[in-house]
Amino acid sequence: MRNAQLPAGAFGLESAVFPQGPALNPDIRPAPAAIEAPFPVLPRPYDAAGLAGLAARYGSPLLVVDCDVLRAQYRRLAAALPGVVLHYALKPLPVPAVVRALADEGACFDLATNGEVDLVRAEGISPLRCIHTHPIKRDADIRHALEYGVTTFVVDNPDEMEKFAPYAGRAELLIRLSFRSPEAVVDLSRKFGCDADTALELMRQAKRLGVEVRGLSFHVGSQSRSPETKVHAIDACGTLMAEARREGLAALGTLDIGGGFPIDYVEQATPIEEFCAPIRAALARLPADTRVIAEPGRFICGPAGTVLTTVMGRAFRDGCWWYYLDDGLYGSFSGQLYDHAHYPVEPLFPGEGAAEPSVLAGPTCDSVDVIAEDLALPPLRAGDILVGRQMGAYTWASATDFNFFPRARVLPVNV
Numbered sequence: 091m092r093n094a095q096l097p098a099g100a101f102g103l104e105s106a107v108f109p110q111g112p113a114l115n116p117d118i119r120p121a122p123a124a125i126e127a128p129f130p131v132l133p134r135p136y137d138a139a140g141l142a143g144l145a146a147r148y149g150s151p152l153l154v155v156d157c158d159v160l161r162a163q164y165r166r167l168a169a170a171l172p173g174v175v176l177h178y179a180l181k182p183l184p185v186p187a188v189v190r191a192l193a194d195e196g197a198c199f200d201l202a203t204n205g206e207v208d209l210v211r212a213e214g215i216s217p218l219r220c221i222h223t224h225p226i227k228r229d230a231d232i233r234h235a236l237e238y239g240v241t242t243f244v245v246d247n248p249d250e251m252e253k254f255a256p257y258a259g260r261a262e263l264l265i266r267l268s269f270r271s272p273e274a275v276v277d278l279s280r281k282f283g284c285d286a287d288t289a290l291e292l293m294r295q296a297k298r299l300g301v302e303v304r305g306l307s308f309h310v311g312s313q314s315r316s317p318e319t320k321v322h323a324i325d326a327c328g329t330l331m332a333e334a335r336r337e338g339l340a341a342l343g344t345l346d347i348g349g350g351f352p353i354d355y356v357e358q359a360t361p362i363e364e365f366c367a368p369i370r371a372a373l374a375r376l377p378a379d380t381r382v383i384a385e386p387g388r389f390i391c392g393p394a395g396t397v398l399t400t401v402m403g404r405a406f407r408d409g410c411w412w413y414y415l416d417d418g419l420y421g422s423f424s425g426q427l428y429d430h431a432h433y434p435v436e437p438l439f440p441g442e443g444a445a446e447p448s449v450l451a452g453p454t455c456d457s458v459d460v461i462a463e464d465l466a467l468p469p470l471r472a473g474d475i476l477v478g479r480q481m482g483a484y485t486w487a488s489a490t491d492f493n494f495f496p497r498a499r500v501l502p503v504n505v
């Protein structure tokens with residue numbers, strides 16, 4: 091029971107090795123667990139002093155989520171796709187304040203896991219505003235969503251269709267089609283989705299089982315560089331819907347066109363109005379009574395997220411300054427690995443002194459944990475803050491606490 095006598099924190103080693111405790115740089119405060127309301131107001135454009143004030147008050151690393159930006163993105167996409175019912179996909183940023191802000195805008199929600207079901211449920215969202223779109227589910231997952239009151243699910247294969255036989259009359263299905271999208275940064279039609287013939291076969295199977303198929307869905311890929319695959323997918327789904335009606339298989343009244351709407355990173359994306367113009371034209375070719383829905387994630391939450399991270403220390407190696415930050419590839423920058431994103435990152439205060447070759451590294455002991463190399467930055471010191479923009483989507487959501495470096499705290503602002 092030796093540990094029982096040790097003081098709390100780092101297994102007691104801090105106190106054992108440094109009885110007085112080393113002086114901590116007051117700028118580098120480990121982030122505590124959760125931030126509660128009231129949340130601050132942060133006018134835009136953000137100024138450096140305002141952001142630094144947030145880091146000083148709430149700690150670092152910090153993910154600032156601006157609800158005004160969430161609302162603006164939602165409205166912008168809704169205006170670019172009139173008549174399309176937008177279901178915010180929770181996965182890129184599953185945060186209660188985001189759900190609340192979008193619910194107030196009138197958004198619906200796209201859920202894929204029990205955790206996402208629990209989150210919207212805890213926020214008091216009506217299940218009638220939600221769909222469940224994971225193509226592969228355990229029976230317990232189906233029951234969990236049904237118990238909440240979600241009735242729309244997605245399938246893409248016969249085994250999955252079979253799972254709905256016990257729920258005939260309680261669940262309505264969308265069949266997910268696959269349209270490969272090599273131009274998307276993340277092609278989502280490799281792992282999920284079926285072809286048109288399989289879709290028709292699934293409709294026949296559903297008829298035998300007495301299960302209702304209500305429509306089709308697809309997700310061509312995330313951060314699409316061009317709308318062409320979506321346009322092709324909409325046209326192909328229109329043809330398939332007509333065929334299903336002709337064969338008397340199902341009256342497919344719903345088409346779910348997925349997510350994938352792109353945003354700017356270091357690389358600029360096509361403006362959303364331009365991106366959606368050919369999509370609107372394709373939707374106009376569908377029967378007028380088709381209910382069209384979409385599952386945008388990144389477009390809504392990506393631009394709303396700003397990461398503040400602090401230099402923990404630095405070293406001069408091989409002619410370069412290496413700056414070790416308190417956030418990295420195992421944290422908010424995990425999207426550089428999983429999501430292939432390149433975020434604009436810069437010092438919060440430009441500083442003085444000539445730019446020098448610099449590397450930004452994450453805090454963990456893993457050598458892969460390097461955020462950016464070949465940068466030219468003015469000299470930074472421990473305690474200096476860097477700011478990463480466009481970091482709301484697939485960043486914090488896929489972060490870990492590897493090496494016991496806690497992931498960034500989420501601070502909603504302009505709630």
Ligand SMILES: Cc1ncc(COP(=O)(O)O)c(C=O)c1O
Nearest residue numbers: 179312313349350385386387388
């Ligand atoms: C089924 C489904 N819907 C929606 C999304 C959100 O996509 P995006 O963030 O590209 O809009 C994803 C992302 O993986 C997804 O898998």
